[in-house]
Amino acid sequence: MSKVVRKFPIDDFWNIGKTESWFSDMASQGLHLKKFGWTFVYFEKDKKANTKYRIEVLYDKPSQEQLDVYKEYGWDFVAKTGFFYVFSSPQDSNAPELHTDTIEQSFTLDELDRVLKRNIIVFGVATLIIAGIAFALNFYDDEPCLNLVEGNFIILFFQVLVYLHLTYSTIRNYLYVRNIKNSLINGIEINHNEDWKKGRLVTTIVNTLVVTIAAIIVFIPIVERVKSDEYTLPEMEVNLPIIRLADIEENPNLQREVSYSYNGEGIDYNNNVRFEWTPLVPTKYRISESGIVEGMMWSDNSGEYSPSIHTEFYQLRFQNMADGVLKDLMHKNLYDPRYKTAKIKNPNFHHLYVVEKSTSEATKLIFASWDNNVIYIRYHGNIEVDKIISLLENMAI
Incomplete structure (x- = not known):
């Protein structure tokens, strides 16, 4: 049985070129994309290979006939997350690019652009609501210290941090998609070999903190009840x-x-x-x-x-x-x-x-x-x- 390796996604995962480059570099180290999880990206450890990866933005699940067409052109479906469908092809297969018209490719990002705008509003409003609840619960009776030590303020505070991170990430992802879309409209192709290593350490630290905070939110009420x-x-x-x-x-x-x-x-x-x-x-x-x-x-x-x-x-x-x-x-x-x-x-x-x-x-x-x-x-x-x-x-x- 092959070994499965989990990794945090890169910081700018929605920067399509960087993500494709990351998958290719992982394959050259013997880690081949297997699937996406809620928190991690899963790779299967195998022989090192020179592999190209391309991300297609699809809003409807492709039929088997569509996947067969991709395969005929040399691209195998690997995994999906949200609207991102990832295809791979050996580097030496000379498989044609999935898109040759940059303006036409920019149209595939229109719906994604709208979804991210909506998510910014949703996460922003949710952050304000939770922050307002936390503030009200802690200060409504002029007993902030007592509410802090014996109430749910800590959990609400951590939830605010998580939603702030989600809001920030969504805004950043929207800007990535908007920049890619504008570049495609101007005839600039996606750089499939873009450097992804910058900021990787920061990404790992931030993701570790977010996962830790999420675990705290889950486990504090459990521990309180058990004790x-x-x-x-x-x-x-x-x-x-x-x-x-x-x-x-x-x-x-x-x-x-x-x-x-x-x-x-x-x-x-x-x-x-x-x-x-x-x-x-x-x-x-x-x-x-x-x-x-x-x-x-x-x-x-x-x-x-x-x-x-x-x-x-x-x-x-x-x-x-x-x-x-x-x-x-x-x-x-x-x-x-x-x-x-x-x-x-x-x-x-x-x-x-x-x-x-x-x-x-x-x-x-x-x-x-x-x-x-x-x-x-x-x-x-x-x-x-x-x-x-x-x-x-x-x-x-």
Whole structure:
């Protein structure tokens, strides 16, 4: 079985003369054109040969009778991609050229010219739409850093890059076809031996980047889904970045307040752990814990004392993102104008904020950052916030 070799197409693939020259040079190295793929051009490794290649622009699939006519004139059909049909002939066969009238040949490019114009508009509009969606999703709520690390902005950004590349490539291809068409109208034949090697390295780098970006677009959602997890928070000690309700309350009568699962998966949504992964936040937890103390009432006699704590923890990929994420978390959660924010100086934290409505209010919010970690804690209970901060210090040390 002969070996198949894959190669990226040359940068200016739609420059017909250069592409024909490339195929001929590959054949002289023993690599003979076999087929076209979405990303690569496939060559079959065999004996070196001097082979001519010609590209015919055909808008309708040729019949077998038409292909037989090409063969009678010494040209064998090899492969096709889009409107490009590639024929080959041995260099010493003296097969006549497929076109001898340059003006007539220019007419074969008319439809291709129109198709490329339409594609420029389509890709250009698609690029603007995706860029607009990415911008809107990232900035619509004035929380750009938070949206960046936990949203789909990265995927949309990479999609914009791909569409920019497609738009640029389509414009470049249109200009190639337009220049070839004008040359043919002026009686200048296509140079079938044009130098194709210039810019080959750049082409390989660009194509590799585009393929890599396309792979990232596909695999990021898959990895996010595979890594994500949700389960009931165990009552025993766990290795999680949280402060346990029992450590805050220190009340032997504290019991877990259990809720019913919504979806039949057996998850206690009063006491649950949700883990998420994104490229910029490799570790993200949302953890809730609820308790109740039988026989003990809230100070306003509204019911049995039922403290709770909710924690959102972000371990960021880059430390310099922590300030922005912390700021956006505060913007997201401090929606009540009655909240009073106090910045606390503490050597264990880069930033530490305590938020309360009043000293008698049961709900207390804490926002803190250290190193590449950001945490948001919402505690509802009677214990003073200083105790929660002291427990939080143990996490930061």
